[in-house]
Amino acid sequence: MEIAAKPLRLSTADANFEHDFAQRLHWSADTDAAIEQRVADILADVQQRGDAAVLEYTARFDGLQVDSVQALELSKEELKAAFDSLGEAQKTALEAAAKRVRSYHEAQKKANGESWSYRDEDGTLLGQKVTPLDRVGIYVPGGKAAYPSSVLMNAIPAQVAGVPEIIMVVPTPRGEKNQLVLAAAYVAGVHRAFTIGGAQAVAALAYGTATVPKVDKITGPGNAYVASAKKRVFGLVGIDMIAGPSEILVLADGTTPPEWVAMDLFSQAEHDELAQSILLSPDAAYLDAVQREIDRLLPEMPRKDIIAKSLNGRGALILTRSMEEACAISNRIAPEHLEVSSNDPHKWEPLLKHAGAIFLGAYTSESLGDYCAGPNHVLPTSGTARFSSPLGVYDFQKRSSIIEVSEAGAQVLGKIAAELAYGEGLQGHARAAEMRLK
Numbered sequence: 359m360e361i362a363a364k365p366l367r368l369s370t371a372d373a374n375f376e377h378d379f380a381q382r383l384h385w386s387a388d389t390d391a392a393i394e395q396r397v398a399d400i401l402a403d404v405q406q407r408g409d410a411a412v413l414e415y416t417a418r419f420d421g422l423q424v425d426s427v428q429a430l431e432l433s434k435e436e437l438k439a440a441f442d443s444l445g446e447a448q449k450t451a452l453e454a455a456a457k458r459v460r461s462y463h464e465a466q467k468k469a470n471g472e473s474w475s476y477r478d479e480d481g482t483l484l485g486q487k488v489t490p491l492d493r494v495g496i497y498v499p500g501g502k503a504a505y506p507s508s509v510l511m512n513a514i515p516a517q518v519a520g521v522p523e524i525i526m527v528v529p530t531p532r533g534e535k536n537q538l539v540l541a542a543a544y545v546a547g548v549h550r551a552f553t554i555g556g557a558q559a560v561a562a563l564a565y566g567t568a569t570v571p572k573v574d575k576i577t578g579p580g581n582a583y584v585a586s587a588k589k590r591v592f593g594l595v596g597i598d599m600i601a602g603p604s605e606i607l608v609l610a611d612g613t614t615p616p617e618w619v620a621m622d623l624f625s626q627a628e629h630d631e632l633a634q635s636i637l638l639s640p641d642a643a644y645l646d647a648v649q650r651e652i653d654r655l656l657p658e659m660p661r662k663d664i665i666a667k668s669l670n671g672r673g674a675l676i677l678t679r680s681m682e683e684a685c686a687i688s689n690r691i692a693p694e695h696l697e698v699s700s701n702d703p704h705k706w707e708p709l710l711k712h713a714g715a716i717f718l719g720a721y722t723s724e725s726l727g728d729y730c731a732g733p734n735h736v737l738p739t740s741g742t743a744r745f746s747s748p749l750g751v752y753d754f755q756k757r758s759s760i761i762e763v764s765e766a767g768a769q770v771l772g773k774i775a776a777e778l779a780y781g782e783g784l785q786g787h788a789r790a791a792e793m794r795l796k
Contacts, residue, residue, distance in 0.1 A: 363656050363666040365623075365635070365673030367645070370683060382674050383691065385602060385632065385740060390582065397557045397586040404561035409568050415558035421532045422553065427569035432540060432551040440540030448538065452506065455730035456545045459510050462732030463518040467751045471519070473760075481764035482771070486757050490520035491596075493571060494754060495563035496548075497578035498539060500529040500555055506542035507728055511735050511749065512578050513546035519754035524548050525573055527563065529555020555580075560587035564595045577749060579736065598749055602740035603632035603672075606724055607693035607713075609684045609706065610648075612641035614699040614720040620651035622697060625725050627668035628661040634672040636691070638684040645675045685709035692743040695724045714743045768794040 366382055368375055403411040409427040416430065417423050424430060441449065475485025496512035499505050509526065516524050526543055530536075530553040543551050552570060554562060560580075564587075566572025575596035576588060588597045606626040608619055623635035639645055652669070656662050678684040685706055688696060692712035700706060703718035710716060714737030717724055728735045736749035763771060772791040779787035 361656065361662050361666045363627075363652050363669040363673070365637075365649075365652070365669045365675045367675050367677075369677040370679055370687070371677070379674075379676070382672065383634075385634070385672070393582050394586055397583055397590060400557040401561045401564075401587060401590055404558055404567070405565045408562075408565075409570075412554060412558050412562050412567060412570070415556065416554055419556050419558075420529050422530065427552070427554075427567065430553045431569070432535075432543070432553065434544070437540050437544035437548070437551065440535075440537040441544045443537055444541055448541075451730075452538070452541060452545055455507070456510050456514060456542075458730055458732040459514045459734075460518060463515040463734075463751050466515075467518055471751050471755060475760055478767070480767040480770060482767035483760065483762035485760040487760050488755050488757050490522070491516075491574045491754055491756060492521070493523040493525065493573045494521050495525045495527060495573035495576045497559060497563075497576060497580050497584060498526060498528040499578075499580055500531070500536070500539070504536035504539050506536070506538040507735060508578060509539060509542035509548070510546050513543070513548050515734065515749065515751045516577075516754040517547045519751045521754050523550070523571070525563065525571060526551040527554045527559040529553070529559070555584075557583045557587035560584060560591060564591035575754070577736065577753065598736065598753055599738060599742065599746060603634060604629045605634045605694040605739055606636070606697065607688055607691055607695070608637045608697045608699055609681065609688060610637060610639040610641075610644060610699040611681055611701065612639060612644035613701040616644065616647035617651040617655065618720065618723070619699055620648050620655055622699075622723055622725075623648075623652070623669065623673065624655070624659060624665050625723070626695065627665040627673065628659070629664075629668075631664055631667040632672065633668045635669060636674045636676065636693075638676045638678050638687055640678050640680050640684065642677050645677060649675060681706055682709065688713070692738075692741045694737045694739045694743065695727070697722070697724055712744045714738050714748055769796060
């Protein structure tokens with residue numbers, strides 16, 4: 359049976375566009391109640407029984423039978439051996455990607471990640487102290503595919519931020535270790551790594567066990583069980599975000615080869631049946647051309663079944679009245695990945711407010727950002743780019759306010775504080791300020 363991918367065709371001029379558009383965008387972030395309960399049970403069990411529970415769930419879900427969690431820890435020698443086992447092309451690519459990701463995040467740190475202070479006219483010192491987190495956990499997916507790029511994108515900004523201990527967890531179903539993932543951990547400077555996945559890995563990082571150390575923050579995407587677990591442990595530890603299915607939105611003026619855009623849509627659709635790929639263009643003939651390329655290219659794709667389900671279920675080719683309208687719709691969607699596939703992308707970029715990452719120009723395929731451009735590929739999904747940002751150095755730092763009030767400053771600030779404290783009925787606050795007054 360021939361597999362076909364027919365993204366929904368819409369036009370903003372249609373009377374029912376708003377309804378059909380909303381239906382195509384809709385994705386519920388609500389986790390299945392059975393998953394929520396199962397995750398709750400796993401978290402509670404790991405919190406209570408520690409290593410023993412981690413071993414039990416690893417055997418059940420990953421089919422990996424070992425006698426101790428120590429046996430699930432990857433030694434630094436094994437990570438280096440994984441790197442050494444790679445061919446020269448993979449070694450070079452991995453190191454080049456890591457160098458670009460590191461350079462970008464070092465520039466990010468210099469821009470706004472430093473401590474600062476100043477003294478006002480009465481000698482009072484005010485400022486902010488920026489310090490790295492003590493220990494972070496990075497979750498690397500390992501189910502449907504292996505993601506060495508996720509190792510780089512999570513570990514390198516943590517390392518640049520100055521985090522002294524980075525703990526990696528990655529599932530290895532049936533004990534199959536991906537050498538590129540292990541090599542990426544070596545290149546990125548991961549300090550300890552465990553072959554543990556799922557909700558039990560999140561629990562081990564959040565609560566700590568006899569073997570797995572408790573961390574201060576957990577970053578990295580995962581399946582519904584991982585997302586649910588991260589949501590539940592938030593507050594005890596920090597998390598980066600609750601990731602939904604991957605998304606790409608392409609704004610095209612019709613000047614980019616249609617086969618390029620078709621493949622860019624595939625690049626997200628192949629992740630997951632729930633991934634979303636949308637093309638907006640004011641050129642109806644161009645939309646037709648992209649559909650023809652989808653039909654031509656799909657049969658040769660190894661993950662064509664997943665691509666077809668994604669495009670049929672959540673994809674769309676939308677005819678707009680103009681590029682300006684396409685930009686306005688993009689701001690409503692707030693996509694994870696936004697490609698401006700135009701011969702003059704800088705004309706449209708000022709109109710774009712909400713996106714995880716913006717890829718300018720026909721040669722800037724989203725896949726370059728996924729692997730080696732430099733900016734982080736851990737991005738907000740499901741419209742959360744309206745209020746969230748990409749993972750970065752700042753996610754692995756915290757800020758402490760610095761206040762040093764001089765004697766002269768206490769005479770000014772003390773009166774203000776006392777007045778407001780009495781107004782709130784907090785006499786202890788007021789008296790503490792007044793005692794410093796001459």
